[in-house]
Amino acid sequence: MSDELYAKMAQTVIDGEAEEAAELARQGLAQGLPAADILDKGFVKGIEEVGDLFGKGEFFLPELVQGAEAMKAAVAVLGPELDKTKEGRRATGVAVAGTVAGDIHEIGKTIVCSMLSAAGFEVTDVGCDVAVEAFVQKVKEVKPDLLLLSALLTTTMPNQQKTIQALKHADLRDSVKVMIGGAPTTRAWADEIGADGYAEDAIEAVAAAKVLVGRGLRQE
Amino acid sequence: MTGMFFSVWDEKACQRVHDATLEVLAETGVDVLHDEARELLASAGARVEGTRVRIDSELVDEALASAPRAFTLNSRGGGSPLAIRDGERYFGTGSDCLFHRDLATGERRRVRNADIEGMAALCEKLPNIDFVMSMGLPDDVPMALDDVVPFAAMLAGTRKPFIITPRDGTVLPTILEMAALCGEANSFVVYSMPAPPLRHDFVAVDKLVVCARLGIPVLYGPAPHAGASAPSSVAAVTIVGNAEVLSGLVINQIANPGAPFIYGAYVYALSMRTSSEVYCSPEAYAGQFAQCDLARFYGLPSFGYGGITDSKMLDEQWSAESAITVILSALSRATLIHDVGYMESGMQSSYESIVLGEEFIAYARALLREVRVDDEALALDEIKAVGPGGNHLARPYTRTHHREFFDPKFLDKQVYDRWRNSGALTLRDRVHEKALALTQEPRAFELEPSVRQKLFEMAAKVRPEERTAVSAG
Numbered sequence: 001m002s003d004e005l006y007a008k009m010a011q012t013v014i015d016g017e018a019e020e021a022a023e024l025a026r027q028g029l030a031q032g033l034p035a036a037d038i039l040d041k042g043f044v045k046g047i048e049e050v051g052d053l054f055g056k057g058e059f060f061l062p063e064l065v066q067g068a069e070a071m072k073a074a075v076a077v078l079g080p081e082l083d084k085t086k087e088g089r090r091a092t093g094v095a096v097a098g099t100v101a102g103d104i105h106e107i108g109k110t111i112v113c114s115m116l117s118a119a120g121f122e123v124t125d126v127g128c129d130v131a132v133e134a135f136v137q138k139v140k141e142v143k144p145d146l147l148l149l150s151a152l153l154t155t156t157m158p159n160q161q162k163t164i165q166a167l168k169h170a171d172l173r174d175s176v177k178v179m180i181g182g183a184p185t186t187r188a189w190a191d192e193i194g195a196d197g198y199a200e201d202a203i204e205a206v207a208a209a210k211v212l213v214g215r216g217l218r219q220e
Numbered sequence: 221m222t223g224m225f226f227s228v229w230d231e232k233a234c235q236r237v238h239d240a241t242l243e244v245l246a247e248t249g250v251d252v253l254h255d256e257a258r259e260l261l262a263s264a265g266a267r268v269e270g271t272r273v274r275i276d277s278e279l280v281d282e283a284l285a286s287a288p289r290a291f292t293l294n295s296r297g298g299g300s301p302l303a304i305r306d307g308e309r310y311f312g313t314g315s316d317c318l319f320h321r322d323l324a325t326g327e328r329r330r331v332r333n334a335d336i337e338g339m340a341a342l343c344e345k346l347p348n349i350d351f352v353m354s355m356g357l358p359d360d361v362p363m364a365l366d367d368v369v370p371f372a373a374m375l376a377g378t379r380k381p382f383i384i385t386p387r388d389g390t391v392l393p394t395i396l397e398m399a400a401l402c403g404e405a406n407s408f409v410v411y412s413m414p415a416p417p418l419r420h421d422f423v424a425v426d427k428l429v430v431c432a433r434l435g436i437p438v439l440y441g442p443a444p445h446a447g448a449s450a451p452s453s454v455a456a457v458t459i460v461g462n463a464e465v466l467s468g469l470v471i472n473q474i475a476n477p478g479a480p481f482i483y484g485a486y487v488y489a490l491s492m493r494t495s496s497e498v499y500c501s502p503e504a505y506a507g508q509f510a511q512c513d514l515a516r517f518y519g520l521p522s523f524g525y526g527g528i529t530d531s532k533m534l535d536e537q538w539s540a541e542s543a544i545t546v547i548l549s550a551l552s553r554a555t556l557i558h559d560v561g562y563m564e565s566g567m568q569s570s571y572e573s574i575v576l577g578e579e580f581i582a583y584a585r586a587l588l589r590e591v592r593v594d595d596e597a598l599a600l601d602e603i604k605a606v607g608p609g610g611n612h613l614a615r616p617y618t619r620t621h622h623r624e625f626f627d628p629k630f631l632d633k634q635v636y637d638r639w640r641n642s643g644a645l646t647l648r649d650r651v652h653e654k655a656l657a658l659t660q661e662p663r664a665f666e667l668e669p670s671v672r673q674k675l676f677e678m679a680a681k682v683r684p685e686e687r688t689a690v691s692a693g
Contacts, residue, residue, distance in 0.1 A: 060492035062447065104253065104415050107448045111495055154316075154357060154366065155387050155423070183497075183567075184318060184357070188330070202495040 002033055006042040009074070013046025014053075016066025018073040025077035035081035043074045047118055061202075065111065068118035092120035093213035096138050097148035099128035099182075100159035105152035108182060111202045112148060119206045121146075132159065132166045139172050145213045148205075149195075151182040160185070161193040177212040181205060224588050225553035228509040234517035237455065237510075241462045242277045249274035250418045250467045254425035260474045273467070280466050283473035289519045291437060291480040293351075296403040298379035298665065302350060304409075304437070304482065304521045304555060309588075311527070311546075311581045312351035313343060313574060314559035314566065315385045315411065320356060321534070321563070321570035323655060328532070328568060331356030335569070336370045339561075340377025342571055342655070344664045348581040351381045353411075353558060355569040364686040365679060371395055372675040375402045376667045382408040383439060383558060388423050389430030391682055396434065398675055402667065409437040409482065409556075414464050416442050416449040420471070428468055432476035439523055439556070440468040441484030446503065448490040454503055458510050461485035482556065483515040484523030499565045500530050500541045505548040512552045524554025527577030528562040534572055534648045538563065542573060543580050550584035571655040572648070579630050579651075586626035629654065 005028060012021040021043065028038040050067035053059035059067075075082075097113050099106045106128040113125045124142055126134065139147055147167075149160045160180050167173040179197035180190050190198035197212050199205035229237065251271045252258050258268050267274040290305030302310055320331045336356045343349040354370045361369045367386045374382060375398060386392060392410070399405045412427035414420045420428075424440075431438035442464035444450035450460040465485055472481050487507025489498045498504070508524045515522035526549025531537035549557045559566065560581065561574035591597075602617045612618050630650045632639055645653075667675075 057493065061490070061495055062492060104419060104421050107445070107490075108495075111448075154363065158363060186318065186330075 009042030010046035013043050013067045013070045014049050016070055018070045021070040022073040022077050025074040035078045043071055047071050065114040068114045091122035093145040094122045095146040096124045096142050096144040098126035098130040099150045100156050101131050103151050103153050103156035104128045109150035112205045115202045115206050132163050135163045136166050136170050139176055147176050148179045154184045226551040227513050229513040240459050244463045245275040252420045253422050257425045257471050264474045279470050283470040284518055286473045286477040287481045293381045294404045294407045296379045296407050306516050308555055310350035311557045311560055313353045313355045314562045315353040316357045317569040319568040323571045330359035332360045333358040333373050337373035337377040340374045341663050344378040345658055346578045348578045352378050353383050364683045368679040368682045372679040376672050383411050384408050385411045389426035392430050398678055409439050411439045414442050416444040417460050428472045429475045432472045432479035437480035439482040439484045440465050443486045443488050446489040454507050457487045482523055483520040485511045497565045499528050508552045512554050521555040524549045524552050524557045525559040526557050527560030530565045532564050542577050546580035546584050572651045575655045576651045
């Protein structure tokens with residue numbers, strides 16, 4: 001009986017149905033199923049399937065992003081119950097992401113956030129045009145494993161550097177790995193400003209993020 | 221107004237898209253992240269709420285009525301001015317690539333300011349390149365100067381008109397002075413790009429306002445991406461882009477009615493497989509056709525792109541995409557067609573890709589030339605005089621007119637043995653050799669050393685505060 005429900009849960013993620021996913025998560029809890037089982041045997045199976053289909057070229061970004069949204073909707077319902085268990089939420093990692101000050105381009109950053117969520121990261125998206133101090137404040141508050149700084153404009157790239165410097169001044173630099181990205185950024189720029197990671201696109205960003213939090217294979 | 225072009229939307233379709241755009245502007249509105257522009261819009265009758273501005277059709281009509289249908293863009297000595305109006309077709313390079321394919325080594329490396337000057341000097345020699353853009357964002361110039369120092373390099377390389385991408389509006393008086401020092405202030409267009417969907421960021425708007433006040437032609441070119449910053453439909457992307465252009469036009473024309481303005485918009489698509497940006501696609505050109513139809517519907521000069529490839533190297537994809545996109549962009553009848561020479565989705569430039577692109581432009585121009593039916597073209601006297609079984613080779617008419625036919629420099633037309641005996645070269649070999657020769661031979665134009673020095677001095681003085689902030693930081 002519950003197997004059938006788990007399969008339905010997985011399917012909501014594959015279909016990208018966020019409301020349906022939340023509803024099934026509530027049903028599962030109401031039937032007394034453990035939150036961790038609902039997650040692992042239901043929704044996680046779905047997101048794994050989405051990842052496989054993407055890898056095979058059968059799914060595209062929208063399916064991936066909408067799968068992640070469904071997953072997030074389910075986790076929002078399950079969260080309080082998961083927190084009560086011994087293991088708590090077992091995210092791949094905790095990430096804070098935003099577009100730096102002066103820059104309102106955020107589609108690339110939003111895609112990265114979705115892909116990280118799909119890969120099991122707990123992601124706080126702080127939006128765009130984020131002041132240096134606001135990033136510092138958020139790192140203090142959320143204590144993430146990863147901070148992702150996006151810039152689309154060459155004029156705002158220096159604010160990636162300034163944010164990293166501000167983390168140093170606040171004695172927070174060692175507590176968090178910093179990744180940077182955005183069309184005009186390069187690995188050389190990442191090295192120059194002392195970022196820990198860099199990725200050219202969203203797919204590479206997930207792989208790099210996993211490496212930085214010790215959950216992935218180091219490349220090169 | 222001669223020659224062929226490809227159109228996808230008739231008057232009725234354009235009207236429907238225009239009405240849809242007006243609905244978006246009036247109901248949803250656009251975000252204008254520029255205080256002064258919002259005040260201007262409010263005093264002109266737009267409905268302002270926070271940063272959101274809703275614009276009614278009367279304001280759009282007024283802006284469309286006051287924007288000039290035609291204006292000229294001068295060279296700084298040398299060539300004739302460009303008549304910027306519907307029906308004309310000009311080609312030029314693109315801006316701000318991060319990487320450059322080194323002509324000597326073939327290595328992909330960061331762009332240097334010398335590359336920007338070198339590519340401009342190359343364009344000076346290429347008759348089918350009508351205007352020039354930077355083709356690079358130099359790595360060897362302080363970030364705070366990476367618009368104005370390349371501008372000095374461009375001025376040193378060519379007298380052809382420019383489209384430039386300054387970082388902000390404040391630098392424009394200096395840029396005007398620099399152009400004037402080289403003989404002509406009215407020799408560039410400023411390119412400004414909002415942040416889709418439906419958002420005008422501060423810098424984009426500032427350029428619209430400052431250009432209007434200084435009388436500098438501005439090109440407003442939104443780049444909504446299907447599936448990311450606009451719905452996945454060519455028509456819908458066009459509506460989002462159109463809403464951004466028209467609201468940008470309203471801001472520009474309120475700031476100075478009659479200011480020269482160019483309609484620019486693209487249909488980009490995010491690759492749903494790789495999340496990378498796709499420049500060359502059938503949808504991009506279906507969109508370019510649609511947008512040029514809209515620009516004509518409004519009577520505004522338009523903007524397109526061609527001579528580009530998403531390929532990373534000088535391979536088969538490079539030559540195929542550069543040919544296809546030159547022809548398609550020419551068929552769209554965009555007034556200004558830029559990005560000739562772009563590789564790697566706009567990330568990389570090369571001398572070879574500009575040289576090859578220019579060959580295809582000559583091809584497109586020959587293709588789209590009007591097929592005349594006047595007495596001279598019909599040549600009835602010639603047909604009768606030579607008669608059956610005769611030979612036209614010895615006729616003066618042939619000698620006078622044969623040069624009007626396209627004469628390829630790189631597309632090989634030799635017989636087999638001659639091709640083999642001349643080295644059995646590939647297209648890529650031939651283009652590379654020509655690019656190398658063009659850069660090694662003396663320049664077609666040299667700026668006076670004292671002017672050159674003055675330009676770089678002027679450029680070096682821009683934005684001192686930002687420079688110290690960055691280097692101290």
